[in-house]
Amino acid sequence: MAAWFSRTFDAPTEAQLAAWPALAAGKHVLVAAPTGSGKTFAAFLSAIDHLVKEGLQGPLPDETRVVYVSPLKALSNDIQRNLEAPISGIREELAALGLPDVEIRAVVRTGDTTQSERAGMRRRAPHIVVTTPESLYILLGSQSGRDMLKSCRTVIVDEIHAIAGNKRGAHLALSLERLQALTGSALTRVGLSATQKPIEEVAKFLTGAHKVPCTIVDSGHIRSRDLALEVPPSPLEAVMSGEVWTQVYDRLAALVLEHRTTLVFVNTRRMVERVARHLSERVGEEHVAAHHGSLSKERRLNAEQRLKRGELKVLVATASLELGIDIGDVDLVCQIGSTRSINSFLQRVGRAGHSVGGTSKGRLFPLSRDELVECVALLEAVRRGELDRLKIPQNSLDVLAQQITAEVAAREWSEDELFSLLSGAYPYRNLARQEFDECVQMLA
Secondary structure: OHHHHHHHOOOOOHHHHHHHHHHHOOOEEEEEOOOOOOHHHHHHHHHHHHHHHHHHHOOOOOOOOEEEEOOOHHHHHHHHHHHHHHHHHHHHHHHHOOOOOOOOOEEEEOOOOOHHHHHHHHHOOOOEEEEOHHHHHHHHOOHHHHHHHOOOOEEEEOOOHHHHOOHHHHHHHHHHHHHHHHHOOOOEEEEEEOOOOOHHHHHHHHHOOOOOOEEEEEOOOOOOEEEEEOOOOOOOOOOOOHHHHHHHHHHHHHHHHHOOOEEEEOOOHHHHHHHHHHHHHHHOHHHEEEEOOOOOHHHHHHHHHHHHOOOOOEEEEOHHHOOOOOOOOOOEEEEEOOOOOHHHHHHHHOOOOOOOOOOEEEEEEOOOHHHHHHHHHHHHHHHOOOOOOOOOOOOOHHHHHHHHHHHHHHOOOOHHHHHHHHOOOHHHOOOOHHHHHHHHHHHO
16 A cells, blocks of 8 residues: 555645544544645545555455445545546555455446446445435335444545535434444544634534544645636626626636636526536637536547646636536636635635646636625635534434435334434434324325
């Protein structure tokens, strides 16, 4: 492992150096570090290290050892590609040292996974399963999925800040408790995040209401940035006029032509198509692509790959590209309209200069007078090093009812045991027994 790493990278990052000893000791770990600081590798290399050691002691069984949960389907495909390099590199090192070969298989399981790929997973379990919160929930509800997951020893939750503050997070927290019950042994939980406050709250969300210690590796969220506001020559009104839109498109096109690759973030799918069309007219259709959740998996992947290969000058996207997808070198990020959140803005701007020691270059385009005030406040907050305060939703009963149904469909539970299991999830730590009983009665 060390030989491959030193051959591939100059040195470990601060986050990796701090995380590896705790991960090697089997502790729960939360790694908080800026975008592009090697967090994902910190978690994955430790997991691969365990698998290699196990494989050298005897043949590695066809059992799932690691479940990696990512909030985006697109991110899942990217992770699999990034896993192939270290796994093949480590196998070459093993061969060079005359050690037995260790074949480690990683498979993506999301809504995009084909039926034949799913059948292959049932026949021969992968060692690493890359999935989304929703697909993990579906796997926990099927017998074949449960058979595959019961040998899991480590669960990695990437971009944990993106889901902890909403019901997707509550849903995932319950799924993690169900996964823990299924494995019947200590499940090591690893969380990865770029921006969060308060960080202790996120650590508790990761480990559940079990009062177990979690090692927090906090490399901060500050990195070198070049941020500025882009205000059109004509005055901004309460709503954007056609004249001002034309000026915004012209300025965007000028910025695109000044840089090698540009990522333009907008807040709606409709706006993606509109901005992409206007930019196509100005910089050429072959240099522009769109990326949002309504597009097919093939079109999204094609756009990501074209940007990575340097064939595109500009990619217009919604939040579908906000998190850590590796789309190659991006020189500039433009945000059209306010992001309504500091963390989201930092995450998006962090796509530019997405490398260790890189500088994030971002330009913010307010679309109205009100947004101008908001955007100024946003940049001021970033300069002061502030973050949004995370608020974790408590006791979402609709999510609870869904998870109760799924778990009792999979196996028998007594009410006391099931209440104890589900109240182990951090968002449900204060769940009243009466509320749980009323949910069960309603479902019955």
